Amino acid sequence: MYFGLVIAFTMFLMHPVSLAISLVSALVYAVYLNGRRAVRASLLYLLPMMAVAALVNPAFNHKGATILTYLPSGNPLTLESILYGAAAAAMLAAVITWFSCYTAVMTSDKFVYLFGRIIPALSLVLSMALRFVPKFKAQFQTVSEAQRCIGRDVSNGGVIQRLRNGITILSIMVTWSLENAIETADSMKSRGYGLPGRTAFSIYRFDSRDRAALAWLLYCGFFLFCGGMAKGFYWRYYPTAKGVPLTPLTVSFQLVYLALCLTPVILNMRADWAWHVLQKEREVRLCTRP
Amino acid sequence: MTAGEKIAAAETIAGVSSAGVVNGDKEYSEANGMVIDPETGKDKYLTDPVPEGKPLPVEPQDVEFSDVTHTCTLSVRCDTILDNMDWLDPEKTELVPEDGVIFPATAVTFYEGESVFNVLQREMRKAGVHMEFSDTPMYNSAYIEGINNLYEFDCGELSGWMYKVNDWFPNYGCSRYQLREGDVIEWVYTCNLGVDVGGFYSTGS
Secondary structure: OHHHHHHHHHHHOOOHHHHHHHHHHHHHHHHHHHHHHHHHHHHHHHHHHHHHHHHHHHHHOOOOOOEEEEOOOOOEEEHHHHHHHHHHHHHHHHHHHHHHHHHHHOOHHHHHHHHOOOOHHHHHHHHHHHHHHHHHHHHHHHHHHHHHHOOOOOOOOOHHHHHHHHHHHHHHHHHHHHHHHHHHHHHHHHOOOOOOOOOOOOOOOOOHHHHHHHHHHHHHHHHHHHHHHOOOOOEEOOOOOEEOOOOHHHHHHHHHHHHHHHHHHHHHHHHHHHHHHHHHHOOOOOOOOO | OOHHHHHHHHHHHHOOOOOOOOOOOHHHHHHOOOOOOOOOOOOOOOOOOOOOOOOOOOOHHHOOOOOOEEEEEEEEEOHHHHHOHHHEOHHHHHHOOOOOEEEEEEEEEEEOOOEHHHHHHHHHHHHOOOEEEEEEOOOOEEEEEEEOOEEOOEEEOOOEEEEEEOOEOOOOOHHHOEOOOOOEEEEEEEOOOOOOOOOOOOOOO
16 A cells, blocks of 8 residues: 555656655665665665666657757757656666565565465466466575486586486476475465455454554555645746746645655654664563554 | 647648748759759758749858958747737746747857858857757757757747748758848747748648
8 A cells, every 4th residue: 555655656647846755765774774884785786777867868868948969860959858767766776675675575475465365366376477487496406416426417418418407407496386386276276275254364463553554554644645736846847947836735735645654664664663672772662552 | 739730730720831932843943953862852951942043052061261251130920929929838937928929139250161150159149048959860960959048849849949931941950041131030930840930831632
């Protein structure tokens, strides 16, 4: 719900302030979830990608009233096309960062918990598909090690022999993965997965905090949707870059958007802080907060 | 809309070609060096024969400019938009001048051998007016996409820039029209494939 809202708004709101809000909060959340090092690593490929996206637009798009100079092709290089390129780059980076947060938060058990009852087949297939690659890699390792023990790995023999061994391992893997998929499906079926009246085990409860969070998300979503409909996020890049004037109402839209984007970070920080306080007091207390 | 639908739409508005639009004369064109493919009835850049007495297209790659200068008159207008403001992209209203004149008729200098496109590009650049074009190898000419940020399709699907020289709308691209002393170039914006500016070519179908 949260990710759906945030990613949708990121893609539709082209107002530079909204984009900046989205990008910064996505980065903050990513730092919180994955750690500084992981985000730095992902910035290594995000930044060049942003640069390419920002440069490609003025190279092919010559709209805009402010002519800076002329390109070798003879068409003008305009300020507006550069701004638009930068905005598109920021949007791209923000959406990618949000998705990296999404993968960190949405584990497959959460996914099955959310959608297991509504669309059981699809959610099982999805969680199996998401699980497939790491599982395949692990199994590949096992098989290839086993083959190496009997001298039939890709590291043994001449080129032809290696190739044949490789094909054998691949064939083993394909057989295994097909069999494994059928086994999983059979096993889920024998447990009555997807039957009416069947519940799925999960460690999550829908309590008052969740209700409050859901209400908050719905409220923000509705407010921002109305804001978008009322042109509160209006911004155009061509022919001249301009947007809605700064009024209390438009500022409130942006503030609500900022609050929405930062909601998970604030919630987690508060939980961390509460945990910290509890530990400091060195009290043995039943903690209901995650 | 596809190109065919657009032509059909303009034909329903205008019925026939605009007054002053004359069919091409194959004998005249061939006698003056235009190579017409007998199968298509067009030259290798898909241009129909030129009417009698009108200049033939000159391929820009064959031309060498000389230092001799001449004078011609250039103007850029978009007054047809003023009659069709409700079709115009609302973001672009501020770009349309009140009298429709983007570049008033001015005597400008050009070098012998230059084309309408060369003059337009240089003068727009000099005047600081935005102009975007793209080269279309199929027609061996530049295509003017937009002037002053008023682009093709900004004022309805049949809108775009057209040019006329000495009150004749050439049936080939502006890079292939070689200028002569005293030519009067007019760039006009049309909202219906040339009907409103008198440059509509009916295909007669």
